Amino acid sequence: MGKIVAIVNQKGGVGKTTTAVNLAAGIGLKGKKVLLCDLDPQGNSTSGFGIKKTSEMLSSYNILINDINVRSAVIKSNFKNVDIIPTNMDLAGAEVELINIEHREYKLKQALNILREEYDFLFIDCPPSLGLITINALTAADTFLVPIQCEYYALEGLSQLMASVRNVKRIYNPLIELEGVLLTMYDGRLNLTQQVVHEIKKFFGKKLYSTVIPRAVRLSEAPSFGMPIQYYDRRSKGSDAYNDLAKEFIKANK
Secondary structure: OEEEEEEEEOOOOOOOHHHHHHHHHHHOOOOEEEEEEEOOOHHHHHHOOOOOOOOOOOOOOHHHHOOOOHHHHOEEOOOOOOEEEOOOOOHHHHHHHOOOOOHHHHHHHHHOOHHHHHHHHHEEOOOOOOOOHHHHHHOOOOEEEEEEOOOHHHHHHHHHHHHHHHHHHHHHHOOOEEEEEEEEOOOOHHHHHHHHHHHHHHHHHEEEEEEEEEEEHHHHHHHHOOOOHHHHHHOOOOHHHHHEEEHHHHHHOO
C-alpha cells in the first residue's frame, strides 16, 4: 500500500513545489512508482512536469468538488515512474465551494485511498496557506514533509504550522506524523544559516534531513522548461541534492 505524504508550509517561496517536483522525480528514477497530486491553485507542480494547464482538463479541483472518478484525472508524465494529478486556476475558488459540501475535509482522502495500491508513494503539493485545501491534504496524508528556507522568519511560521497539524491530528487524522524537515536555499557561508540550522536541529532532532538543498540557478531555471532538475541538468548541484534526498527518503521508508 502506497504512503501518502503532504509537502506543506503555509509560507510561500520556501521551495515547497521545487521539492515536490524534484523529490517525486528522484524517487521515480530509483524505480519507485510515484503519484504527485498538485493541490496548489498556482499549478506550478503541473507545469514543472511539462503539463499544460487548461480549463478543460480534469484536475484536483474536480476531485474535491465534482466527485469524479479519480483515475480520470491522472496523467502519465514524460518522466520515469511519475504520474500527476494536475490542477488549474479553478482550484482557486475551491475553498469557498467546499464550505457547503458534507464531509468536506475528507474529499481528497477518499479519492487518494482508491489509488494507494497502484503507487509506492503519493505526494501532495499543498498551497501556501492553512485553509480547507491544506486540511484536506493533511487529513489524507500518513505523514507531512516541511521544506524550510534558511532564514529567521521561517522559524516563526513553523510553530503556526505545527499547531495546525495538531488540530488536524486531534479532529480529522489521529495517525498523521512528521515525515521530515528539509532545509532549502541553503548557504553554509552565512552565520544566519548556521543559527537557523541549530534551532531547527534542537527542535526536530532526527527528523531533520541530513540532505540540504542549496541555492542554485539551475533549480530555478528547470521549471520554465517543464522538467525536474534531474532531467534538465543531471550534473548540477540541485540534481545531486534532490537525488540524495530521494535516497535518504527511501531508506527511511524501507
